[in-house]
Amino acid sequence: MTEIKSNAQLDLRGVMCPINFVKTKLKLETLEAGEVLELVLDSGEPIQNVPKSIKEEGHKILEVKKEGDHFRLKVQKG
Amino acid sequence: MTDHFIEDKTTKVNVNLDNIGERVDFNDLKSGGFIKQRQKDLFAVRLRCPGGRMETKKLVEISKIADKYSKKGVVHFSFRQSLEILYVDYKEFRNIVAELEKIGQKVASCGPRVRVPTACGGCEYNPNGLTDTQGMAGMVDQKFFGTPTPHKFKTSFSGCPIDCARTKEMDFGFQGIVEPVWEDPLCTGCTICSEACKEDAIVSDPDTGKPIFDPKKCIFCGDCIRACPTEAWKPKRYGHIVRIGGKHGRHPMEALEVCTFLPDDKVAEAIEKTVEWYNANGKRGERIGNTIKRVGVQKYLDFMEPVFKHGSPVNYLAPGV
Numbered sequence: 001m002t003e004i005k006s007n008a009q010l011d012l013r014g015v016m017c018p019i020n021f022v023k024t025k026l027k028l029e030t031l032e033a034g035e036v037l038e039l040v041l042d043s044g045e046p047i048q049n050v051p052k053s054i055k056e057e058g059h060k061i062l063e064v065k066k067e068g069d070h071f072r073l074k075v076q077k078g
Numbered sequence: 079m080t081d082h083f084i085e086d087k088t089t090k091v092n093v094n095l096d097n098i099g100e101r102v103d104f105n106d107l108k109s110g111g112f113i114k115q116r117q118k119d120l121f122a123v124r125l126r127c128p129g130g131r132m133e134t135k136k137l138v139e140i141s142k143i144a145d146k147y148s149k150k151g152v153v154h155f156s157f158r159q160s161l162e163i164l165y166v167d168y169k170e171f172r173n174i175v176a177e178l179e180k181i182g183q184k185v186a187s188c189g190p191r192v193r194v195p196t197a198c199g200g201c202e203y204n205p206n207g208l209t210d211t212q213g214m215a216g217m218v219d220q221k222f223f224g225t226p227t228p229h230k231f232k233t234s235f236s237g238c239p240i241d242c243a244r245t246k247e248m249d250f251g252f253q254g255i256v257e258p259v260w261e262d263p264l265c266t267g268c269t270i271c272s273e274a275c276k277e278d279a280i281v282s283d284p285d286t287g288k289p290i291f292d293p294k295k296c297i298f299c300g301d302c303i304r305a306c307p308t309e310a311w312k313p314k315r316y317g318h319i320v321r322i323g324g325k326h327g328r329h330p331m332e333a334l335e336v337c338t339f340l341p342d343d344k345v346a347e348a349i350e351k352t353v354e355w356y357n358a359n360g361k362r363g364e365r366i367g368n369t370i371k372r373v374g375v376q377k378y379l380d381f382m383e384p385v386f387k388h389g390s391p392v393n394y395l396a397p398g399v
Binding site: 043044047048051052053055056060061062063064065066071 | 304
């Protein structure tokens, strides 16, 4: 599988809901449609909630990797 | 004229309206909605607000009317989502009803009859919502408002298993659910669904990351469907868990689940038939939960079979994976 290149990164470890989603949203606003944001989210509430909200706002989650107690996501702006 | 529909919470004294001078037309008010206060001659006027939703323009007009007729200039948001205008003199009933009528606002109900339904926000704008609870509440209000029953008959609609509208405490409650199905070819083994599932109904295979589903734990909330990035988890069907015989009050009772996945278009029939059964079997002043205890739930289920067969049994398990 070829590596999906990301245009921006955001490390949201330790950032609580819903601030993590708000930060994601603001970062996505700086990108063009089709560009990719790389996110790091804690397990538990953040990974339960943020991906749902990202989908609801019309963006696409291209890749999810579990790395210990956090997740690395690649999100394509819709 | 003595109107027996006026509910007197303090003493059981009927209110004599003969001396008001003008005839009060209680045909429009046949379902009550006037609740006696402690204070002499003053009543709370309960408005009919199904699902607790109201257009802002109407709210502005109601606030003007409330300001005019409430001797203390206060309203109360009732526990069943309806606005109550407090401190209204009964001699003003005719006028306040006429003014409310002009803006399309009806007065609510008291006593032994089908009450105004309550509902959460539902699928229209709540991200957790699975059913159109507001639409349902409006429909039930239109069709069944004020229908006489042996005792009060409260209905409610919750859009998801969080059950904000407390269907477990209603005479007849409907709670939204969704059946999840999973398609292997679309799954990338990302494990988000097992993180999203708060019921531990999904664990991820340690090697492939793909879901291992325990249908006995699934409560049909749809978190897996919403969380899945690749649409491998999909909604198969939506419907309602139907609960009967709950109440709060002095002696609370938890409702019984009598059907799952009842489709939207069978809700009205379920209410109609349940009210019919309640009127045939209930004693005056007996809540339907106690009628069911006395008569037996199986008798009720047999009667409801033509409706509930359109849903699934209460022990239904999703095939899932």
